[in-house]
Amino acid sequence: MKRIAIDPITRLEGHGKITIFLNDEGAVDNAYLQIPELRGFEKFVEGLPVEEIPRVVTRICGV
């Protein structure tokens, strides 16, 4: 079994990698898109004063 890693995937906002497994005939057995990142905005905006939300969630993606 052969393994191809595309790491990182590029020209997008964020982190990602693709891992492809080839079988003995060289055909694709399976391919996986993995997202190796998490920051946790869902948690740390909880309870934030509502008027401050725009200036925090704009840091989710700056692209």
Next chain:
Amino acid sequence: MKLNIGIYWGAACGGCDVAILDTHEKLLEIADMADIHLWPIAMDFKYSDVRAMKDGYLDAVLFSGGVRNSENEEIAKLLRAKTKTMIALGACAQMGGVPGLANMYTREDILKRVYLESESTANTEGIVPLEGAKNGAHELELPRFYNTVKTLSQVVDVDYTIPGCPPASMQIYSALGLIWDNMLPKKGSIIGAGDRALCDECSRKKSEKTITKIFRTHEKLPDAETCFLEQGFICLGPATRSGCGSRCIKSGTPCRGCYGPLDDVADQGIKMLSALASVIEAKDEKDIDAVLDTVVDPLRTFHRFSLASSILRRKKA
């Protein structure tokens, strides 16, 4: 000879990268100055390309984003070995930035909220990311999600810092000029920013500040010419380095401190707290406390960008 540079992001939003792109036509000058060998947002280089470089091959790396997981740390260390000069770009790399607010919680709190409890997530099997997983014969790995968000300088030696969230584009351009012209100041310096407090450059009218009540922005309309702090709106100007061009102030909104502290200030948030306490009109400590108690969300107000680098650092585990 052209410089060899790398641009990378850890726990970031891409805004620092866009700030580089926002140098507009100056980008062509940057391209004349430097060959870029890594820049995930814009160019297709792989980690294997970086691993294949000789140590010290790069003249400079601009690293935005904090260190949130083991991959961020691994690549930070890899790039440190490959570069002569490591530059922390932006508030996240410098101080943890907004993603550093995750230090108010534990790793488990965050994983639970994001993957198990979030209203928009259907995850009946209760799957959370694992560092290693097997699907038949296929073995997959993910980085370890740390309990604590770290700044770049908490994991590798950092030579210079360009502050801001994001840094002002022209400040990035001028900082790159310092490398090109071989004019970098002493190691450890902040580049691409001022050396005074934001208040010293702010054009709003200032007189003797005396606050008796803290206002939230929806509670009254701020006067467009007077200092925010004098009007009772919390503004981090006294505790924040200048260099941003007063972007927020000019847009009619108080500073939240993204340019970080001045030299020799250990904790920006605590510096702001003491600046605030000193302008409160009160007879004694009890009165000061009564006013300070009206700050709705002190931690995320005073340490909006700097929690990971502060002396508080994180919630007790």
